[in-house]
Amino acid sequence: MSFSILGTGKAVPEYVLTNDELSTMVETSDEWISTRTGIKRRHICKSETITELCIKASNEAMQNAGVSAKDLDLIICATLRGEYITPSQACVIQKELGATCPAFDINAACSGFIYALDVADGFFARGRVKKVLVIALDNLSNIVDWKDRNTCVLFGDGGGAAVLGEGDGLKYVEITAKGDTSVLQCPHGENTSPFYEHPSKPPYLYMNGPEVYKFAVVSMVRGIRNAIRKAGLTEEEIDWVIPHQANIRIIETAVSKLKIPSERFIRTISEYGNTSGGSCAIALADSVEKGLFKKGDNIVFCAFGAGLTTGSCVITWDKD
Numbered sequence: 001m002s003f004s005i006l007g008t009g010k011a012v013p014e015y016v017l018t019n020d021e022l023s024t025m026v027e028t029s030d031e032w033i034s035t036r037t038g039i040k041r042r043h044i045c046k047s048e049t050i051t052e053l054c055i056k057a058s059n060e061a062m063q064n065a066g067v068s069a070k071d072l073d074l075i076i077c078a079t080l081r082g083e084y085i086t087p088s089q090a091c092v093i094q095k096e097l098g099a100t101c102p103a104f105d106i107n108a109a110c111s112g113f114i115y116a117l118d119v120a121d122g123f124f125a126r127g128r129v130k131k132v133l134v135i136a137l138d139n140l141s142n143i144v145d146w147k148d149r150n151t152c153v154l155f156g157d158g159g160g161a162a163v164l165g166e167g168d169g170l171k172y173v174e175i176t177a178k179g180d181t182s183v184l185q186c187p188h189g190e191n192t193s194p195f196y197e198h199p200s201k202p203p204y205l206y207m208n209g210p211e212v213y214k215f216a217v218v219s220m221v222r223g224i225r226n227a228i229r230k231a232g233l234t235e236e237e238i239d240w241v242i243p244h245q246a247n248i249r250i251i252e253t254a255v256s257k258l259k260i261p262s263e264r265f266i267r268t269i270s271e272y273g274n275t276s277g278g279s280c281a282i283a284l285a286d287s288v289e290k291g292l293f294k295k296g297d298n299i300v301f302c303a304f305g306a307g308l309t310t311g312s313c314v315i316t317w318d319k320d
């Protein structure tokens with residue numbers, strides 16, 4: 001027994017930062033950002049906390065699933081950095097929702113949503129749970145160097161949630177990691193211990209864009225192909241692709257290499273930028289909101305991110 005998705009939700013901050021406004025902060029332009037990345041706007045936290053966004057997405061997902069907090073058997077939150085170092089963001093969410101089940105975080109960067117689905121699958125397989133809440137949400141504006149045009153134009157805040165219940169919706173899921181700290185990392189920042197001997201680096205996101213790009217393109221195409229094959233399907237049988245939204249050119253390269261029509265790829269990057277773990281979860285909730293999926297549709301997800309991690313899965317939509 002695995003799971004089916006019973007309900008989805010999303011939450012993004014109200015404030016919209018346009019490329020034009022960014023161009024007043026660093027030396028860039030709407031033209032550069034749009035053509036190199038496909039991003040037009042991103043939503044950035046001003047008054048909202050990450051917890052408030054997590055609760056909004058969770059409540060929406062639970063309402064759409066017809067499930068209340070007392071029904072939950074497990075909460076998994078995929079995030080790079082929650083409200084606290086400890087307790088976990090999942091425990092904070094559990095408290096705010098009034099749930100009583102176990103709760104923990106997963107840090108797999110942009111692949112976090114798919115990592116969380118894989119972990120949840122294990123709990124269903126062992127018969128330990130009937131209802132699981134998965135939240136994938138990040139607040140990258142908090143770790144971006146707003147003076148670095150190489151990175152600050154790419155990211156946004158927000159994420160989504162999904163309630164999972166016993167079912168056969170999940171057809172295949174796979175996660176990978178290739179330990180690497182050189183191309184994408186964010187240090188903790190200052191170590192305040194008077195005993196610690198190593199220098200500290202400011203807590204900003206550091207990225208080698210072209211190296212990440214190469215990893216992304218290869219991972220995306222390989223991950224999608226592999227997940228489809230392992231699910232016992234062909235590319236022709238795929239109705240929708242939800243790719244990680246990091247750069248529209250990465251998505252378009254995948255489109256050019258796969259036998260899946262371009263219009264079947266969900267693209268939300270122009271509105272939200274790269275929201276890390278939140279990206280696939282937002283795209284899922286957006287698609288559900290628009291009524292894109294019908295019962296029996298095969299949806300393939302694929303993500304990549306710091307780690308370097310990847311995740312891919314195939315889910316058959318089994319809601320009317």
Ligand SMILES: CC(C)(COP(=O)(O)OP(=O)(O)OC[C@H]1O[C@@H](n2cnc3c(N)ncnc32)[C@H](O)[C@@H]1OP(=O)(O)O)[C@@H](O)C(=O)NCCC(=O)NCCS
Nearest residue numbers: 027028032036110149150153209210212213246247304305
């Ligand atoms: C970051 C990325 C958009 C850069 O695109 P690119 O086409 O590779 O561009 P380059 O890195 O070659 O930079 C080209 C030039 O634009 C400049 N540039 C970088 N950011 C800029 C910006 N925001 N505005 C204007 N110019 C910019 C660079 O300084 C460089 O100038 P130079 O040639 O004078 O040195 C691209 O590499 C990318 O998307 N990588 C993957 C990032 C990613 O997915 N990260 C998250 C993983 S989860």
